[in-house]
Amino acid sequence: MLDIQDLHAGIDNKEILKGLSLSIRPGEMHAVMGRNGSGKSTLSNVITGREGYYISKGDIRYKNTSIIDWPPEKRALEGIFMSFQYPVIMPGVNNTYFLKAALNAKRNHNGKKEFDAASFLKLIKEKLETLDMDTSYLQRAVNEGFSGGEKKRNEILQMLTLEPELAILDETDSGLDIDALKIIADGINKYRSGKRSFLVITHYQRLLKYIEPDFIHVLIDGKFVKSGNKELALELEEKGYSWLES
Amino acid sequence: MSVTNFQSEFNKIMNCDYFSEKVQPIRKKAFTNFLKKGIPNKKWEQWRFTDLSPITNIDFHISDTNDAPNQDIDILKYGMIDIPTIVIYNGHYQEKLSSVPPEIKLLSCLDYMELKNWNVEQPKDSPFDLLNTALMDSGICLIADKNYQTKSAIRILFISSGTQHLISSPRVHIDLKDSSSMTIIEQHTGDSEEYFLNGSLVITLKNNSKLSHIRLQENSNKTINMGNIHVQQEEASHYTFHQFAYGSQLGRLNLHADLNGQGAECFLNGLTLTNNKQHIDNFVITSHNAPHCISSQNFKTVLQDHSTGVFNGRTIVSKDATKTDSSQVNKNLLLSTNALINSNPQLEIHTDDVKCSHGSTTGELDTNALFYIQSRGLDIISAKMLLIQGFASELISKISDKEIKNYLLNQFNSWLENNTKK
Numbered sequence: 001m002l003d004i005q006d007l008h009a010g011i012d013n014k015e016i017l018k019g020l021s022l023s024i025r026p027g028e029m030h031a032v033m034g035r036n037g038s039g040k041s042t043l044s045n046v047i048t049g050r051e052g053y054y055i056s057k058g059d060i061r062y063k064n065t066s067i068i069d070w071p072p073e074k075r076a077l078e079g080i081f082m083s084f085q086y087p088v089i090m091p092g093v094n095n096t097y098f099l100k101a102a103l104n105a106k107r108n109h110n111g112k113k114e115f116d117a118a119s120f121l122k123l124i125k126e127k128l129e130t131l132d133m134d135t136s137y138l139q140r141a142v143n144e145g146f147s148g149g150e151k152k153r154n155e156i157l158q159m160l161t162l163e164p165e166l167a168i169l170d171e172t173d174s175g176l177d178i179d180a181l182k183i184i185a186d187g188i189n190k191y192r193s194g195k196r197s198f199l200v201i202t203h204y205q206r207l208l209k210y211i212e213p214d215f216i217h218v219l220i221d222g223k224f225v226k227s228g229n230k231e232l233a234l235e236l237e238e239k240g241y242s243w244l245e246s
Numbered sequence: 247m248s249v250t251n252f253q254s255e256f257n258k259i260m261n262c263d264y265f266s267e268k269v270q271p272i273r274k275k276a277f278t279n280f281l282k283k284g285i286p287n288k289k290w291e292q293w294r295f296t297d298l299s300p301i302t303n304i305d306f307h308i309s310d311t312n313d314a315p316n317q318d319i320d321i322l323k324y325g326m327i328d329i330p331t332i333v334i335y336n337g338h339y340q341e342k343l344s345s346v347p348p349e350i351k352l353l354s355c356l357d358y359m360e361l362k363n364w365n366v367e368q369p370k371d372s373p374f375d376l377l378n379t380a381l382m383d384s385g386i387c388l389i390a391d392k393n394y395q396t397k398s399a400i401r402i403l404f405i406s407s408g409t410q411h412l413i414s415s416p417r418v419h420i421d422l423k424d425s426s427s428m429t430i431i432e433q434h435t436g437d438s439e440e441y442f443l444n445g446s447l448v449i450t451l452k453n454n455s456k457l458s459h460i461r462l463q464e465n466s467n468k469t470i471n472m473g474n475i476h477v478q479q480e481e482a483s484h485y486t487f488h489q490f491a492y493g494s495q496l497g498r499l500n501l502h503a504d505l506n507g508q509g510a511e512c513f514l515n516g517l518t519l520t521n522n523k524q525h526i527d528n529f530v531i532t533s534h535n536a537p538h539c540i541s542s543q544n545f546k547t548v549l550q551d552h553s554t555g556v557f558n559g560r561t562i563v564s565k566d567a568t569k570t571d572s573s574q575v576n577k578n579l580l581l582s583t584n585a586l587i588n589s590n591p592q593l594e595i596h597t598d599d600v601k602c603s604h605g606s607t608t609g610e611l612d613t614n615a616l617f618y619i620q621s622r623g624l625d626i627i628s629a630k631m632l633l634i635q636g637f638a639s640e641l642i643s644k645i646s647d648k649e650i651k652n653y654l655l656n657q658f659n660s661w662l663e664n665n666t667k668k
Contacts, residue, residue, distance in 0.1 A: 049620075076622055091640075092640055093633065101628070
């Protein structure tokens with residue numbers, strides 16, 4: 001699904017990722033853990049194609065094709081999704097309108113018929129129930145006046161609606177109370193399947209109690225210094241990161 | 247227009263025998279005062295950011311009856327076809343094309359002055375009011391009698407047309423008697439070459455009356471649109487103004503609302519869209535002269551290319567206007583690094599015990615938001631359009647009449663398609 005080979009990347013002439021490799025197969029969930037400034041956000045930004053980042057060496061391949069020259073929307077249309085650490089507030093842009101436009105862009109891309117208002121509403125109401133969200137959400141502007149938890153739920157709602165094959169969850173657990181965390185983890189778990197892959201980026205192993213990754217990678221100074229299974233998260237919880245630093 | 251040019255046009259109108267003689271001294275007084283004041287220049291505080299050379303560079307001529315259309319005008323192309331309309335073509339009232347609901351009194355302005363025994367105060371805030379009085383066309387006046395409630399909006403359609411460099415000086419009086427209500431659409435349109443439209447609109451709102459006033463400024467890109475609006479509000483009267491300005495090469499709104507009666511409410515809104523080398527200046531004053539009045543100014547501008555704009559808003563709270571509640575917001579979106587806006591929100595408060603706020607923001611499209619939208623599968627053009635729509639939607643959604651709103655949305659969306667670039 002995703003193959004990253006010896007990736008060197010950065011921003012403003014500052015190299016942040018210094019030779020990172022990662023391979024995710026269909027159905028797998030990988031977690032990347034690391035401290036602030038280790039390069040976690042850079043990793044998610046270069047996969048999704050945010051402007052301003054450069055890649056000086058290496059490649060990112062998605063379904064066996066290099067995607068580093070693709071604009072962000074092409075990556076999205078081909079099935080890559082990121083749940084943002086800081087979802088953007090868009091005053092005056094209606095949630096329903098936005099989500100419907102995004103879904104129809106994707107359906108268009110895949111040669112499917114666009115949803116009309118009624119069938120979209122039916123679909124979205126089902127997804128809202130899954131995430132225990134109120135229908136008043138539909139009338140609101142994107143993320144405007146949303147609490148931290150509501151914003152994160154909204155990200156997961158978008159994921160469930162757009163049905164990506166590769167979902168990057170960037171600090172999805174930050175700012176969530178325990179109830180919201182459970183609901184969101186539940187939504188993610190239901191979405192897991194043999195065909196869908198996940199890259200979970202997180203500080204803490206809190207979220208990993210509820211969604212169990214197949215692999216965990218520790219990112220320090222732009223490189224993976226250790227990989228392992230879910231037990232590694234517990235070890236990190238206990239010992240911190242310093243024992244891995246050289 | 248040079249002084250000689252103004253003088254010769256003034257002489258022409260003084261010699262028109264179809265106007266009542268009684269209007270002559272009014273014109274003369276205004277013209278003398280106009281010459282004394284002169285055309286504003288950038289040294290005038292209120293005109294600092296607006297270059298009036300498009301007015302002074304060309305000799306404009308007053309319209310005579312030859313400039314009235316000699317064939318039927320197709321007004322369907324100006325949209326909103328179900329709304330009763332008064333058509334003013336190059337300053338000439340088109341009776342055959344016009345209709346108003348029977349409950350509304352429609353007079354020429356000169357008849358209105360006759361009705362008032364020539365005891366009508368002439369607007370004189372700016373030199374352009376004086377010029378309007380000096381050169382005014384026969385004009386129109388709408389009166390809503392006591393308790394009359396409007397069922398449909400009424401449109402006044404100003405069509406500016408032709409290549410003969412006309413100056414047109416429409417005068418409109420709108421009087422709402424006690425507890426009446428009305429919705430007026432003032433639409434400025436047409437395909438004219440260089441043209442100077444200098445209109446004055448005088449609105450009087452008696453106790454408990456309610457006027458919703460929508461102004462669509464969609465003149466050709468060679469037109470100068472000078473809009474002078476005066477609102478006098480009595481007790482518990484309610485005035486809402488919505489301007490949508492996307493036309494003209496040079497547009498200036500001079501709006502002055504006086505809240506003279508207790509409990510009056512005045513809400514001024516404007517959405518301005520500019521491109522190429524357009525310049526649109528909104529100069530709005532709300533004067534609180536009585537207690538317990540509520541007002542707001544909410545103006546937004548979207549600027550593309552080398553276009554420029556001004557927001558100059560002032561809220562004045564006099565010493566008698568206790569318990570005033572006012573807000574003032576100006577937000578501007580620059581789509582090009584060459585576009586420029588001057589924003590100057592001002593509060594002038596002469597009493598305590600008031601609630602007043604003001605603020606202004608100017609910025610470009612948020613790159614984080616653009617990336618967010620792109621990451622959901624929409625291309626950069628769609629992302630920009632979505633954000634600009636979001637920026638403007640607050641003002642468009644305030645229009646409740648479906649026909650007007652649909653017309654506006656169409657105009658807005660076509661502007662957006664033509665002005666959203668990579």
